[in-house]
Amino acid sequence: MSWLGPVAAAAGRVAVRLLPAARRDWAEAVWAEAHDVPAGWPRLAWRTGGVLLIAKEGQMARRIGILLLGAVAAGAAAWGAWPGSAGSLSHGAADQGDVIITLALLACLPLLTRWLLGPPDSRAARRLRACFYAAILAIMPAKAAAEMFVGAVPRGGIDRHTFDLVTQGNPLPGSISGGPDWGGEILILFITACYLAVILALTARRTPVAPATLAVGARAGLVLGLVMYAVDPLGVDQIATNPWLHGSATDPLVALAWVLLFGAPMAAGALAGSRGYVPRHPGQAPTVRAWPGFAAGLVSNGVGALTVTALGISTTALMLKSAWMRGWLYHGQHLTASAVYGRELYASGNVAFYAVICVGFPIIGLIMGLAGAGYASVTGPQPGSGDPGGPPGPGEPEPAPDPPPGGRLTDTGARTALRAG
Amino acid sequence: MGARTEFSPQTMWVLAALCEQPSGWQHGYALARQTGLKSGTLYPILIRLADRGLVEACWQEEPVPGRPRRHLYRLTADGFARATAALAEAELARSEVRPGTSPRRGRRGTAPAVS
Numbered sequence: 091m092s093w094l095g096p097v098a099a100a101a102g103r104v105a106v107r108l109l110p111a112a113r114r115d116w117a118e119a120v121w122a123e124a125h126d127v128p129a130g131w132p133r134l135a136w137r138t139g140g141v142l143l144i145a146k147e148g149q150m151a152r153r154i155g156i157l158l159l160g161a162v163a164a165g166a167a168a169w170g171a172w173p174g175s176a177g178s179l180s181h182g183a184a185d186q187g188d189v190i191i192t193l194a195l196l197a198c199l200p201l202l203t204r205w206l207l208g209p210p211d212s213r214a215a216r217r218l219r220a221c222f223y224a225a226i227l228a229i230m231p232a233k234a235a236a237e238m239f240v241g242a243v244p245r246g247g248i249d250r251h252t253f254d255l256v257t258q259g260n261p262l263p264g265s266i267s268g269g270p271d272w273g274g275e276i277l278i279l280f281i282t283a284c285y286l287a288v289i290l291a292l293t294a295r296r297t298p299v300a301p302a303t304l305a306v307g308a309r310a311g312l313v314l315g316l317v318m319y320a321v322d323p324l325g326v327d328q329i330a331t332n333p334w335l336h337g338s339a340t341d342p343l344v345a346l347a348w349v350l351l352f353g354a355p356m357a358a359g360a361l362a363g364s365r366g367y368v369p370r371h372p373g374q375a376p377t378v379r380a381w382p383g384f385a386a387g388l389v390s391n392g393v394g395a396l397t398v399t400a401l402g403i404s405t406t407a408l409m410l411k412s413a414w415m416r417g418w419l420y421h422g423q424h425l426t427a428s429a430v431y432g433r434e435l436y437a438s439g440n441v442a443f444y445a446v447i448c449v450g451f452p453i454i455g456l457i458m459g460l461a462g463a464g465y466a467s468v469t470g471p472q473p474g475s476g477d478p479g480g481p482p483g484p485g486e487p488e489p490a491p492d493p494p495p496g497g498r499l500t501d502t503g504a505r506t507a508l509r510a511g
Numbered sequence: 512m513g514a515r516t517e518f519s520p521q522t523m524w525v526l527a528a529l530c531e532q533p534s535g536w537q538h539g540y541a542l543a544r545q546t547g548l549k550s551g552t553l554y555p556i557l558i559r560l561a562d563r564g565l566v567e568a569c570w571q572e573e574p575v576p577g578r579p580r581r582h583l584y585r586l587t588a589d590g591f592a593r594a595t596a597a598l599a600e601a602e603l604a605r606s607e608v609r610p611g612t613s614p615r616r617g618r619r620g621t622a623p624a625v626s
Contacts, residue, residue, distance in 0.1 A: 115568070116558055119582030120550050123540040126578070136543075139550030146555060 170231025208295030307389030315397025325440025359383035359462025387459015565590030
């Protein structure tokens with residue numbers, strides 16, 4: 091059993107790395123003191139206390155809970171998206187690849203970002219990441235259900251007639267006749283990877299984006315996404331769009347959606363630019379304001395695009411499977427079975443258009459966020475005016491306390507000889 | 512009814528142990544022996560006290576050959592004032608509840624005299 095002590099000590103030193111940097115000294119202290127504890131059970135009990143300390147201070151229960159929750163959600167999404175029906179056989183390989191690569195991205199990109207840029211260090215950052223993960227996991231099975239529906243070509247009858255009418259003789263991508271849409275799948279995976287990489291980078295510790303900027307952008311984006319979803323719950327199509335609005339381009343809600351598409355990132359950029367700006371020297375204003383504006387605009391329309399995409403594709407998938415959803419969407423309308431099939435086909439075919447939204451919205455957000463930051467730099471307080479244009483920052487750090495006689499303070503790192511005992 | 516202070520009984524034991532040598536540095540194992548607390552209880556208490564600025568910690572710079580450096584603790588000025596006040600309050604409450612009986616600290620030992 092003599093090997094047990096060194097092994098436990100080595101395991102302890104590794105386990106200490108699980109703690110936040112500010113807590114590692116304390117766990118190392120437990121391990122250091124174990125040297126003086128009598129060997130055998132007392133020392134084992136002492137080290138067990140150290141393990142409990144690491145578990146408690148490292149919030150291991152919370153971390154394990156989040157990991158399990160994520161694994162269960164990912165498993166459920168993969169199970170829902172995995173091709174298994176006859177209708178999806180033609181593009182089964184594409185769907186399988188979609189599921190596997192999406193899950194690999196979700197698992198690997200955070201590790202890569204953590205290594206390069208550090209972990210998220212604010213509640214806003216963690217929440218934003220969780221929402222992006224939830225949206226991507228929700229989209230995966232919903233998109234598969236819509237593609238499966240499009241791919242299931244009716245054998246005959248009026249449904250086949252409707253199918254031919256909707257597709258106008260052109261085989262739909264993903265259908266038995268059209269074959270797997272590899273290009274589309276690769277594009278969607280690329281967009282997913284970009285979204286994940288950008289949000290992980292913006293929420294990492296070493297990226298200079300304030301939590302307030304993330305919060306402003308996320309709130310603006312949520313409003314944009316919800317209004318867009320209210321306008322187009324079944325994709326952007328004159329037939330499939332919100333039946334309550336009758337596809338009217340002059341409906342106030344449609345006008346509001348257009349205003350928000352350009353106004354939300356601009357407002358978020360202006361707000362973030364004015365809040366996150368602390369003048370240090372003349373001439374610094376434009377660049378200093380530009381970064382929060384850029385980040386807020388990107389987050390705003392990224393969140394908006396992901397919100398409308400997740401809600402829209404999920405609504406389409408539910409519509410295909412739930413009579414209740416069809417009744418909610420087309421309440422008061424008496425539709426024949428063939429008409430219902432036609433609308434389902436339109437909605438399922440529109441799913442691909444969300445890729446355009448996911449590409450276009452963030453580009454608009456970037457431009458408008460920068461414009462908002464530029465507006466804030468023109469109208470906001472100028473360098474040297476004495477007003478930082480936002481809430482007071484943390485200011486200068488307080489001077490470190492004097493080190494103890496002959497020692498160094500744990501947190502300051504001051505090194506002075508200590509002659510103990 | 513026990514004395515109500517801002518500290519838990521275990522924290523009071525740690526504060527009492529630290530109060531015995533207010534200006535001296537003590538290591539964790541010594542505090543554990545004085546208080547009877549296990550490492551899994553003692554160190555979280557020390558962490559909370561340090562977070563509140565009542566305890567300061569440092570690493571022994573010149574370790575004894577053959578053993579790792581020790582992490583050392585002592586009360587700050589504010590910590591000493593708060594600890595003495597809390598211990599005195601607890602002592603007073605115990606004597607009021609049970610006049611004529613000795614203060615009961617269980618197996619952890621008795622509280623040090625607070626001047």
